Amino acid sequence: SQQGEEDPQALSIQEGENATMNCSYKTSINNLQWYRQNSGRGLVHLILIRSNEREKHSGRLRVTLDTSKKSSSLLITASRAADTASYFCATDAGANNLFFGTGTRLTVIP
Amino acid sequence: DTEVTQTPKHLVMGMTNKKSLKCEQHMGHRAMYWYKQKAKKPPELMFVYSYEKLSINESVPSRFSPECPNSSLLNLHLHALQPEDSALYLCASSQDGVGGYTFGSGTRLTVV
Numbered sequence: 001s002q003q004g005e006e007d008p009q010a011l012s013i014q015e016g017e018n019a020t021m022n023c024s025y026k027t028s029i030n031n032l033q034w035y036r037q038n039s040g041r042g043l044v045h046l047i048l049i050r051s052n053e054r055e056k057h058s059g060r061l062r063v064t065l066d067t068s069k070k071s072s073s074l075l076i077t078a079s080r081a082a083d084t085a086s087y088f089c090a091t092d093a094g095a096n097n098l099f100f101g102t103g104t105r106l107t108v109i110p
Numbered sequence: 111d112t113e114v115t116q117t118p119k120h121l122v123m124g125m126t127n128k129k130s131l132k133c134e135q136h137m138g139h140r141a142m143y144w145y146k147q148k149a150k151k152p153p154e155l156m157f158v159y160s161y162e163k164l165s166i167n168e169s170v171p172s173r174f175s176p177e178c179p180n181s182s183l184l185n186l187h188l189h190a191l192q193p194e195d196s197a198l199y200l201c202a203s204s205q206d207g208v209g210g211y212t213f214g215s216g217t218r219l220t221v222v
Contacts, residue, residue, distance in 0.1 A: 045210030
């Protein structure tokens with residue numbers, strides 16, 4: 001299976017705290033992407049990091065990528081209740097397909 | 111227009127029914143995808159269309175039949191489904207696999 005794995009499976013934090021999610025994958029990649037999914041709805045693309053990049057920022061999001069360890073992390077700073085959702089990493093190995101990790105369920109308590 | 115539109119949002123069908131899921135995008139994306147997502151699981155790739163041609167079929171049973179009538183539309187025809195096929199079906203598009211994917215809000219399918 002090309003599916004990646006994320007940890008933790010679930011994370012509960014207070015509003016204002018930072019949240020960190022980790023993703024490990026198995027194959028070589030062109031890029032790695034992070035998506036958010038609110039309960040039972042479609043996925044929203046958050047950020048993409050290419051295989052030759054090590055770190056990327058977008059607003060309150062910071063993503064790192066370590067291709068030697070085949071791992072990535074997503075940091076959400078100063079979390080808000082509206083950040084409550086499931087977060088998935090997804091790997092793009094080319095050939096026009098995207099494989100999703102197992103996901104982290106984030107709950108931000110107001 | 112920066113959206114992927116899926117219809118219907120909810121569908122309940124019997125095991126002998128034939129139904130279709132529809133997906134539409136007007137972003138000029140040339141790659142379109144069907145994913146299946148079971149509760150509390152990640153999305154699983156089913157089919158990929160690139161330039162209106164089926165390029166990937168992830169060993170999906172023949173009771174699921176995709177169709178791409180033109181570059182903006184993607185259908186998923188359903189026939190003789192099983193209760194275990196109940197899931198959220200997500201359509202997505204991308205600029206020929208470059209960059210992030212844009213997902214629709216999905217069709218919640220229940221097979222009874």
